Amino acid sequence: MTTAGPVLTSGFPDLTGVPMARRTHWGRWTAALAIILVLLALVRAFAHGQIDWPVVGQFLTVPVILTGIVNTVIMSVLAMALGILLGVIVAVMRLSPNPVLSYCAAFYVWLFRGTPVILQLLLWFNLALVFPTIGIPGVWSGRAVDIMTPFLSALLGLGINQGAYTSEVMRAGILSVDAGQHEAAQAIGMGRLRALRRIILPQAMRVVIPPLGNEFIGMIKTTSLASVIQYPEILHNAENIYYANSRVIELLIVAGFWYLLVVSILSPLQHLLEKRFARGTQVMTR
Amino acid sequence: MSKPLLAIRDVTKTFGLYQALRGVSLDVFQGKVLCLIGGSGSGKTTLLRCVNQIIQPDSGGIWLEDDLLGRRHEGGKLHRLPEREIARQRLKTGMVFQRFNLFPHLTALGNVMEGPVQVQGRDKASARKDAMELLSRVGLADKAGNYPSQLSGGQQQRVAIARALAMRPKLMLFDEPTSALDPELVGEVLAVMRELARSGMTMMVVTHELGFAREVADSVAFMDSGSIVEYGPPAQILGAPTEKRTRDFLSAVII
Numbered sequence: 001m002t003t004a005g006p007v008l009t010s011g012f013p014d015l016t017g018v019p020m021a022r023r024t025h026w027g028r029w030t031a032a033l034a035i036i037l038v039l040l041a042l043v044r045a046f047a048h049g050q051i052d053w054p055v056v057g058q059f060l061t062v063p064v065i066l067t068g069i070v071n072t073v074i075m076s077v078l079a080m081a082l083g084i085l086l087g088v089i090v091a092v093m094r095l096s097p098n099p100v101l102s103y104c105a106a107f108y109v110w111l112f113r114g115t116p117v118i119l120q121l122l123l124w125f126n127l128a129l130v131f132p133t134i135g136i137p138g139v140w141s142g143r144a145v146d147i148m149t150p151f152l153s154a155l156l157g158l159g160i161n162q163g164a165y166t167s168e169v170m171r172a173g174i175l176s177v178d179a180g181q182h183e184a185a186q187a188i189g190m191g192r193l194r195a196l197r198r199i200i201l202p203q204a205m206r207v208v209i210p211p212l213g214n215e216f217i218g219m220i221k222t223t224s225l226a227s228v229i230q231y232p233e234i235l236h237n238a239e240n241i242y243y244a245n246s247r248v249i250e251l252l253i254v255a256g257f258w259y260l261l262v263v264s265i266l267s268p269l270q271h272l273l274e275k276r277f278a279r280g281t282q283v284m285t286r
Numbered sequence: 287m288s289k290p291l292l293a294i295r296d297v298t299k300t301f302g303l304y305q306a307l308r309g310v311s312l313d314v315f316q317g318k319v320l321c322l323i324g325g326s327g328s329g330k331t332t333l334l335r336c337v338n339q340i341i342q343p344d345s346g347g348i349w350l351e352d353d354l355l356g357r358r359h360e361g362g363k364l365h366r367l368p369e370r371e372i373a374r375q376r377l378k379t380g381m382v383f384q385r386f387n388l389f390p391h392l393t394a395l396g397n398v399m400e401g402p403v404q405v406q407g408r409d410k411a412s413a414r415k416d417a418m419e420l421l422s423r424v425g426l427a428d429k430a431g432n433y434p435s436q437l438s439g440g441q442q443q444r445v446a447i448a449r450a451l452a453m454r455p456k457l458m459l460f461d462e463p464t465s466a467l468d469p470e471l472v473g474e475v476l477a478v479m480r481e482l483a484r485s486g487m488t489m490m491v492v493t494h495e496l497g498f499a500r501e502v503a504d505s506v507a508f509m510d511s512g513s514i515v516e517y518g519p520p521a522q523i524l525g526a527p528t529e530k531r532t533r534d535f536l537s538a539v540i541i
């Protein structure tokens with residue numbers, strides 16, 4: 001005995017350098033094979049089905065469709081922006097120590113989450129039936145039918161409805177920030193609102209971006225409901241084309257293609273935003 | 287006798303049915319260091335939070351310089367001050383928390399500059415210069431660009447001290463500043479506090495570091511169940527306490 005290690009019992013084989021045997025993943029191979037067979041069957045069915053693929057290609061980039069998808073994106077972005085603005089305000093009201101503000105916020109969420117979006121869209125669009133003229137008394141007024149265009153009705157209907165959902169996401173985000181952060185902000189003399197803007201919301205953003213990304217993707221598809229109030233988004237325009245040429249499935253495929261494309265572009269954008277707001281956290285270095 | 291910088295008179299605070307402070311009175315004089323010791327739940331944190339107005343006492347009064355904190359005495363009644371006034375009064379105290387509470391989305395420098403720039407409206411260049419000076423004072427000039435998650439606990443607490451000092455407070459409040467730290471990191475934070483005391487800062491320190499209290503404190507208050515049981519110079523309170531509760535506490539802590 002020259003070294004001073006622990007005393008060992010003999011009789012165990014030396015495993016140094018013995019290679020690991022490769023495992024065959026039978027389960028994976030069978031699953032992959034089954035899925036390939038199903039896919040082949042699907043492709044074959046669609047290729048031989050009553051779909052005129054050249055028509056799909058032909059309508060994919062016609063101006064009416066392109067205008068439609070641009071209108072869809074514009075409405076999604078604006079309605080979401082309105083929703084986030086309202087969402088932050090309502091969430092802050094909801095958490096306010098002032099009971100009047102808090103109850104107002106709760107009422108707003110109850111009202112707009114409790115009714116279907118399509119009903120809200122129709123109400124905004126038909127506001128003229130309730131209030132023939134609208135405006136600020138003595139300053140300015142106009143006929144509701146002229147003011148409540150499909151665009152404005154869709155924006156108000158979608159944005160205000162979204163605000164109700166977003167306020168709950170924002171509230172969760174604000175509540176997720178440690179109470180010590182409020183105290184530390186107060187301790188350097190910040191008031192409630194400044195602490196919210198400088199300290200609490202930037203930290204809440206990290207938590208709310210994934211659910212907001214979800215909501216935004218939902219919004220892109222919900223804008224299709226605005227077709228009932230004549231807003232020329234992509235589904236509305238696709239419908240107009242197939243009313244004329246009866247190529248229903250082909251045009252629905254065209255619209256589906258564009259929705260998928262827009263949604264696919266969003267994921268990397270969300271990833272960038274997440275990185276931006278992960279400053280200072282461990283997630284950033286991953 | 288001169289007026290104290292901080293005067294606490296008959297402060298009580300009740301949470302639900304539990305009376306956390308039962309009439310506490312204290313004076314802290316300009317340039318002096320007061321250490322508060324006492325068992326868990328004795329009300330030390332509650333007292334500091336009253337001085338920093340994170341909570342308001344139920345009765346009694348706290349005066350900093352000549353301002354009654356959080357209240358206006360007028361027409362025989364006490365009126366609650368508006369939040370703006372309370373925020374202004376809070377600028378005179380700097381608070382250092384047990385769990386640091388640095389802003390995780392700002393760098394060390396950003397944490398120190400946040401108050402001067404956002405609250406006091408100072409211009410960024412001069413605030414940055416002052417913040418860098420404070421960071422070097424706590425020995426962290428080379429870590430200015432680090433986020434809190436990239437700093438050790440001791441370094442985070444030193445940044446937190448710099449952040450509090452950046453508001454140029456009259457009184458620094460410390461709530462167990464070293465008790466969330468690994469033992470080998472305690473020394474660096476205590477060294478910064480020792481230097482601060484030597485530079486003439488008035489300090490109120492809740493701590494279990496009896497060695498620090500013995501060396502740095504001008505007076506020590508021992509609290510138990512919401513009252514100050516014993517008060518005096520550190521040599522007397524820590525060396526020859528007269529109250530049984532103080533002796534019991536000290537023998538429990540020293541083991």
Ligand SMILES: Nc1ncnc2c1ncn2[C@@H]1O[C@H](COP(=O)(O)OP(=O)(O)OP(=O)(O)O)[C@@H](O)[C@H]1O
Nearest residue numbers: 301302304306324325326327328329330331332333
């Ligand atoms: N916000 C609150 N709501 C209800 N009870 C509270 C609250 N804050 C403190 N207390 C109670 O008041 C008592 C005093 O608490 P405090 O935090 O001041 O003790 P402490 O002396 O700082 O103790 P420790 O050494 O454990 O920090 C405790 O019993 C605590 O449970």
Ligand SMILES: [Mg+2]
Nearest residue numbers: 330331332461
């Ligand atoms: Mg405490």
